[in-house]
Amino acid sequence: MDTYWMYTALGVYLLAMLFLGYVAYKKTSTHEDYMVGGRQLPPLVAALSAGASDMSGWLIMGLPGAIYTTGLIESWIAIGLTIGAFLNWKFVAPRLRAYSQVAKNSITVPSFFENRLKDSSHILRIVSSIIILVFFTLYISSGMVASGVFFESSFNGNYIVGMLIVVSITLLYTFFGGFLGASLTDVAQGLMMMVALGVVPVVGVISIGGIGATTETIRTVASGNLSFIGYNGFTVAVVFSIVSGIAWGLGYFGQPHIVVRFMALRTPAEAKSARRIGMSWMIVSLGCAILSGLVGIAYFSHVHQELPNSETVILRMSQLLLHPFIAGLILAAVLAAIMSTFASQLVVCSSALVEDLYRVIRKKEATQKQLVLLGRLAVLLVALVALLLALNPSGTILQLVSFAWAGFGASFGPITLLSLYWKKLTNWGALAGMLSGAISVFVWDAINSDIYELLPAFLIATLIAVIVSKVTYKEHPEITEEFSAMKDMLAQP
Structure with a gap:
């Protein structure tokens, strides 16, 4: 009977996502509609969509699992992300919205780089697209791994069967609804995630006997669980861990599936209200995710149970503490976190293949209908490759996400900031910075340093982009004119 209620709740959620995908499908007719929703996202949709597509299964599985395993020292990642997200909304969102329109109505990150820097060779656009396809395929694969783990933990189901079910549903609404389909479902999924993250720890605290009993149990399990510097006080390893956690915030400036919401x-003026909505959602959700991991430590100690996979802490608590139908809705929220992200990433990969590779390589202009069809086929292709990688996952969800996050942050983050704020950035400087950022992530990861690879790779990419730009800079009247036009658009109410 319990399984029946949980499957019912899950079925209601999946049908609702398909309905929203259908609504988006009816509103999608042109290539621009499919890729950026015709630039008509209201602040609420843009904010919740950016947040939901950003956080993924990491928010409900990866972060609580890390807190459950190590304690509050893992919360520095959440702190870094909060700072980074605020700066991204404050300094990137309005400028990118304005500049992407001024620069020949660019609708993808690679096309913006090309149009902003007047790269007639198309090399910058092609390299950007390849980087997107490489790192997003890994990122999407992490979402598929999370969906398989979800079904294993929640229903004692088969990893591959569960993964195929989730991938199929996500593909359906993304295939037909495109960017708008991903964005509308993100709103529902973002709200579900926030509610789920708030309900589970509260019920857990009540079942343990209150805040005092919960806190004391957490300390009893391990004295350093409630310390932001861990068990051993300040050491070199702890300093590296804190710096690495905060460095996650640098990744925001280069995430294509997030910054495309700004575009x-x-x-541009609506970025301000979107920032307030988005940051409120993020602070509540991250705070509750951290709380869930801590309460999980106390709860499983209180009931004398082992948790084989720490990343399932919220899944198991919801099943043990809540009515099966409510638990099913919580499980649906976990699924929402997973689906929201890789749906958005599929759309970005589709745009990279069609808008930034196909349309550049094939000189003959395709019709709008043909471009939309190609975009949908590209979604299927990328999903298939990611699915093959997810059949035998090589790391935890957090490990897979952290590597892809670093790859985008180091490759695109410095170039995005320099494009928006420094007129003297050149196409060769951007290309050199982008490649050095991507390569540095792979090299630093291979070194297996205690410092998160995003930080050194970001700094290296920035330095190289600036040096090469200074060497290759020549004044370009059109760039100067567009830079001024971007500022004029920002000044409009």
Whole structure:
């Protein structure tokens, strides 16, 4: 009977996602509609969509699992992300919305780089697209791994069967609804995630006997669980861990599936209200995710149970503490976190293949109908490759996400910031910085340093981009004119 209620709740959720995908499908007719929703996203949709597509299964599985295993020292990642997200909304969102329109109405990150820097060779656009396909395929694969783990932990189901079910549903609404389909479902999924993250720890605290009993149990399990510097006080390893956690925030400036939401806003001025909505959602959700991991430590100690996979802490608590139908809705929220992210990433990969590779390589212009069809086929292709990688996962969800996050942050983050704020960035400087950022991530990861690879790779990419730009800079009247036009658009109410 319990399984029946949980499957019912899950079925209601999946049908609702398909319905939203259908609504988006009816509103999608042109290539621009499919890729950026016709630049008509209201602030609420843009904010919750950016947050939901950003956090993924990491928010409900990866972060609580890390807190459950190591304690509050893992919360520095959440702190770094909060700072990075605020700076991204404050300094990147309005400028990118304005500049992407001024620069020949660019609708993808690679096309923006090319149009902003007047790269007639198309090399910058092609390399950007390849980087997107490489890192996003790994990122999407992490979402598929999370979906398989979800079904194993929640229903004692088969990893591959569960993964195929989730992938199929996500593909359906993304295939037909494109960017708008991903964005509308993100709103529902983002709200579900926030509610789930709030309900589970509260019920857990009540079952343990209150805040005092919960806190004391957490300390009893391990004295350093409630310390932001861990068990052993300040050491070199702890300093590296804190610096690495905060460095996660640098990744925001280069995430294509997030910054494309900025490009899709109705006006640059609406970035301000979107920032307030998005940051409120993020602070509540991250705070509750951290709390869930801590309460999980106390709860499983209180009931004398082992948790074989720490990343399933919220899944198991919801099943043990809540009515099966409510638990099913919580499980649906976990699924929402997973689906929201890789749906958005599929759309970005589709745009990289069609808008930034196909349309550049094939000189003959395709019709709008043909471009939309190609975009949908590209979604299927990328999903298939990611699925093959997810059949035999080589790391935890957090490990897979952290590597892809670093890859985008180091490759695109410095170039995005320099494009928006420094007129003297050149196409060769951007290309050199982008490649050095991507290569540095792979090299630093191979070194297996205690410092998160994003930080050194970001700094290296920035330095190289600036040096090469200074060497290759020549004044370009059109760039100067567009830079001024971008500032004029920002000044409009």
